[in-house]
Amino acid sequence: MRNRRLAYSTLGVLLALALAVGVNLLADRALVGARVDLTENRLYTLSPGTRQVLSGLQDPITLRLFYSRKLGSEVPQYGTYAERVREMLREYVAASGGKIRLEFFDPEPFSDVEDRAVALGLQGVPVDQGGEQVYFGLSASNLTDEERNIPFFQTDRERFLEADLTRLIFELSNPTRPVLGVMSPLPLNGDPRAMMMRQPQLAQPQVVIRQLRETFTVRDVPMDTQVIPADVQILLLAHPQGLSDAAQYAVDQFVMRGGKLFLMTDPHSEMQATRPGPSGRPPTETGSSLLRLLNAWGIDAPPDQVVLDLRGAWRVRAGPQDRVQAVDYIAWFNLQGDSVNRSEVATALVEQVTVGSAGFLAPREGAGIEFIPLLTSSAQSMVVDAAKVRTDPSPTRLLADFRADGQRRVIAARIRGNLQSAFPDGPPPPPEGQERPADFPAHRAATEGAANIVVANDADILEDRFWVRVQDFFGQQVASPFSGNGSFVVNVADTLAGSDAMISLRSRGEGQRPFEVVDNIRRQADAQFRQSEQQLTERLTATERRLRELRQGTPPGGEAGARNTNQTVITPEQRAEIDRAREEIAATRRQLRGVQLELRRDIETLEFWLRVFNIAFVPVLLTVFAVGLAVMRSRRRAAARA
Numbered sequence: 001m002r003n004r005r006l007a008y009s010t011l012g013v014l015l016a017l018a019l020a021v022g023v024n025l026l027a028d029r030a031l032v033g034a035r036v037d038l039t040e041n042r043l044y045t046l047s048p049g050t051r052q053v054l055s056g057l058q059d060p061i062t063l064r065l066f067y068s069r070k071l072g073s074e075v076p077q078y079g080t081y082a083e084r085v086r087e088m089l090r091e092y093v094a095a096s097g098g099k100i101r102l103e104f105f106d107p108e109p110f111s112d113v114e115d116r117a118v119a120l121g122l123q124g125v126p127v128d129q130g131g132e133q134v135y136f137g138l139s140a141s142n143l144t145d146e147e148r149n150i151p152f153f154q155t156d157r158e159r160f161l162e163a164d165l166t167r168l169i170f171e172l173s174n175p176t177r178p179v180l181g182v183m184s185p186l187p188l189n190g191d192p193r194a195m196m197m198r199q200p201q202l203a204q205p206q207v208v209i210r211q212l213r214e215t216f217t218v219r220d221v222p223m224d225t226q227v228i229p230a231d232v233q234i235l236l237l238a239h240p241q242g243l244s245d246a247a248q249y250a251v252d253q254f255v256m257r258g259g260k261l262f263l264m265t266d267p268h269s270e271m272q273a274t275r276p277g278p279s280g281r282p283p284t285e286t287g288s289s290l291l292r293l294l295n296a297w298g299i300d301a302p303p304d305q306v307v308l309d310l311r312g313a314w315r316v317r318a319g320p321q322d323r324v325q326a327v328d329y330i331a332w333f334n335l336q337g338d339s340v341n342r343s344e345v346a347t348a349l350v351e352q353v354t355v356g357s358a359g360f361l362a363p364r365e366g367a368g369i370e371f372i373p374l375l376t377s378s379a380q381s382m383v384v385d386a387a388k389v390r391t392d393p394s395p396t397r398l399l400a401d402f403r404a405d406g407q408r409r410v411i412a413a414r415i416r417g418n419l420q421s422a423f424p425d426g427p428p429p430p431p432e433g434q435e436r437p438a439d440f441p442a443h444r445a446a447t448e449g450a451a452n453i454v455v456a457n458d459a460d461i462l463e464d465r466f467w468v469r470v471q472d473f474f475g476q477q478v479a480s481p482f483s484g485n486g487s488f489v490v491n492v493a494d495t496l497a498g499s500d501a502m503i504s505l506r507s508r509g510e511g512q513r514p515f516e517v518v519d520n521i522r523r524q525a526d527a528q529f530r531q532s533e534q535q536l537t538e539r540l541t542a543t544e545r546r547l548r549e550l551r552q553g554t555p556p557g558g559e560a561g562a563r564n565t566n567q568t569v570i571t572p573e574q575r576a577e578i579d580r581a582r583e584e585i586a587a588t589r590r591q592l593r594g595v596q597l598e599l600r601r602d603i604e605t606l607e608f609w610l611r612v613f614n615i616a617f618v619p620v621l622l623t624v625f626a627v628g629l630a631v632m633r634s635r636r637r638a639a640a641r642a
Helices: 002-030 048-054 069-074 076-095 112-119 156-174 207-215 245-256 291-296 393-399 485-497 516-550 570-640
Strands: 061-067 100-105 125-128 133-141 147-150 179-183 217-220 234-236 260-264 303-308 313-317 328-337 352-356 372-374 379-386 410-417 451-456 469-473 474-479
Touching: 048 076, 061 076, 061 156, 061 372, 069 076, 069 133, 069 291, 076 100, 076 133, 076 156, 112 125, 112 133, 133 156, 147 156, 156 207, 156 474, 179 207, 179 245, 207 217, 207 485, 234 245, 234 485, 245 260, 245 291, 245 303, 260 485, 303 516, 328 393, 352 485, 451 485
Parallel strands: 061 100, 179 217, 179 234, 234 260, 260 451
Antiparallel strands: 061 133, 125 133, 133 147, 303 328, 303 379, 313 328, 328 352, 372 410, 410 451, 469 474
């Protein structure tokens, strides 16, 4: 009996082994392209935008990955990342229907492969004291020998891997790009005076301009132009400060002829305010508006009002006289959650946009337009005069005076509809000393069809410091976004151009994931603290002033000039007044300390209960579950025995 059982067991094991081998062979033959992504964040699952780009490939593209194995052995982090890059590239090959060819190279020092990597523009990085160069980059080419490359795969950009790869392929498969005109007095392409000012970092173009160049043919349009060039399909007009009537007419007629406009006005340009003007000092006038055009098109954009928002406010360094190190600067804030319109293609996947001293927009009464908000402040907002942020702004004072009114303000919007020209009587005369161009187009009084423009009342969305950190990596500039400003701008331009294949990719991994509950508690407590602190500080200052006057012999309530210079002895009444002033100062200081303690109370309470939950509640819950499971099993066994 035992021998028979042993024979049956052995036969079963052999059959199971044969079945496993057969299933593997069959799967290897029949399921060559089948893959299952079991990673938590779906790291190897291509987005719909990537699949759209790959399915539209007409000609083959060759990808060449250059990876030095020594890099992985010396820095294991890069070895892990290289494996992910390989697997992602294989996913591209599998989804391309044979249009993508993939090659791998290991550039050894002083080899032909290394020479080829250098010739293709890939970046070598020293990995040891000996100076030996290692490589980890990608080169791509199409049938016409156009080339694009990623000089070196940075681990800081791992979350943007798919976007970088798809952009590479998209550029090679779409050699003809839409023309985007940029019209702005801001140094978006870098400040030519940077070397004279001994600030070479200002010579670099803003990162958003570099991103636009990856998708569009970007062309500068002079601020004094009389006609927008005919080949410009999209016009980015940022901070139109002091725009002449002739230039305004050029923009108006560009829209009347069907051109796509992305207009960015600003009640206070933080970029302009931090850069020296022709005199060497920052300009005092930092606002811009285009009221003549906007009002004619049915839009209100007050040029002298700034939106403050407590939700998402940036923490900045407090003033030297403040009692705390940092404070919420409610003129600079992140727009997240329901502040970003998820139903619009341009903003559907943008997690966060940061604005600085932004204004607001609203449709004019009776305007026959479709007004679609893209970016909106929270209900914890209010509006103040722009002068409060233009000259020596005080974050502490703004927060102390803050009173949310429960209204939400639109900061950026899409406008659709038939628009009337802001120049019903035709073109204005040309600027003095100039003549009209020979190809000056005929006047149009209205758009032939529905116009499609986007307006934002904040041009600081374009400035690097509000959304990206730029670091130097062995001479290569690496941009790491912490907000989605760049994605927002390029997505808007893409939708105006009629292309949205890349939109689903740009926002992957961008945006912060803050502790929203803790941040809201802190902001509310901080705002209350600032209001109480201001009142107590004013009372403390007045009491200390009164105490100094009493010590100097000034009668209570008297003027400083009424001091009795001959009085050398303090009267009992003055002594009593001095004692009361000291007690009031001590009491006021105690209240200030109490308010500061209240600032942290709710956060510390929440932190305490989170610790209790993590340390005690979860283990107790598991213990209860285990005891319950043991009781159930014992009862089942008892029932089975009975």
